[in-house]
Amino acid sequence: MTNRQVFRFAPSPNGELHLGHALSACLNRRMADRSGGVMLLRMEDIDQARCTPAFERQIAEDLQWLGIGWDSPVRRQSEHFDAYRSALCRLDDMGLVYPASMSRREIREHVEAVEARGGHWPRDPDGQPHYPGLERDASKAERDVLTQSGRPYTLRLDMAQAVASAGGNLAWNELGSGPDGARVVLQADPASWGDVILARSDTPTSYHLSVVMDDAEQEITDVVRGQDLFHATAVHRLLQRLLDLPEPRYQHHALLLGPDGKKLSKTHRDRSIRAMREAGLSPRDVLDAMEDAPRSGGVETASVHLQE
Template sequence: MTLLTFRFAPSPNGELHLGHAYSALLNQKLAEATGARLLLRIEDIDTTRCTPEFEAGIFRDLNWLGLDWEEPVRRQSEHFAAYQAVLDRLIREELVYPAFMSRGDIRAFIADSEKRGRHWPRDPDGVPHYPARDKALPMKERKRRIAENMPFAWRLDVETAVARTGMNLAWMEFGDETLQATRPVEARPRDWGDVIVARREIPTSYHLAVVVDDALQGVSHVVRGQDLFSATSVQRLLQEILGLRAPTYFHHRLILGPDGRKLSKSLSDSGLATLRDAGVQPADIRRMVGL
């Protein structure tokens, strides 16, 4: 029988807060209840914002909370070669294309389009979809621009990918923290447009790295925040075109601040290190997040 596997996967680009504590402790609770493995993964592909200091803080906070995980810890920054191999496959299969438009180019293109009366689609986060202009570039022109070191990102050709996988993409979602029953959820990758799957200097993005890692690590249950619910559509599409097994998902409630905002690393909201320094105990944290 295949052993169930959960994972907690923070990014070391800031200090952990109460929301992270809830997610980590919930994963541990569910892993213990089902006799499953619990993995810790450091998602540090953003080599500019992620730092060793923040990573050390993650380990301090999780150890303080009493979290146990299976070794070794996977650091995404140590596996760029694996992501590059998957990206090369997507390039060969013509499922991605180099996108050369800068943010300024995109804004100007969309402004001109909307000025002429066309409503421009936006993704679930409110970001405008990338214009399809670069998809029409001849191969010779693409290669010329790349050879001349023009900045670009690799974007997923969502329409082509959906056409190859079929129209009925879905994932299985648990209904609550008991993980007793699942329901199918329709995946809607078109809502995101042609998302970035890699950059010229970094051969992956969050979406690509996470599906590769979950497959390689045998993750059976992905328990993470409701803020990532819509993004699962993109990841299901990538899993399908790469032939990767899809985990079962549970997108849990978010821990909100006193003003109703989602907690943020950038605002140091309810940081675990700050709470620890103020004398708060791990048992207090569990009560504060409803565990």
């Protein structure tokens, strides 16, 4: 598989596929076909409370109905917790992980207090305040008290230490950002995210950690995903460097917008593939609706209709 380009479509089975998912799946399928490569299907189901086998089956049915196939086997993140746990232990052994217990409310109150005194508090590319990191310098004994207390906690990456450990020249290859869609090298700024979450007390991984491990394990050569994950690539490149994982190429495509002008989400049930099927639309009707939907951000893409 290493001699071919390997793409992947990686939905979370916690709701119905919508037109935005269809766009990403179509792009990955079409690019795999054009390159003579393969497209893999990954179920990002680390959230065991919301992800269900029923949604997974529905995703597979909707993709097949649209004429989008994939190469076996399907990877389920819930079946690989041990691998994520091992990667987390490796980062911990490097002194880059610490347990953190502040709730969202406590973070908000801390930040508001600083800003009320005229201070500036950094925010990540999604607009969320950086974690205060008050537990970052806690002793091992203090950390053990937290992790054994039964209180929910997260395991966070000490970003400053991680960036220092990774060294300089952290960048990624992005397709479509240069003249005529050429690939360009973009500098990564993982520090803009602050101390990101790598795991939780009840789940031994997070999106950031599992996605880089999965991409490496599945030998993904090309990551084609929505513009909403563009800035997260900086964190992924950092983790790839720290864990000695291969670097895939990236392309972040335009997002489809809903009637409210915001990116489609699973709350837009009328734009779900299942709802459109139930309304009597054909696969061609759905693909036409996908292409006609307003878009924002990312590389504009040509027609992604599959071969009939």
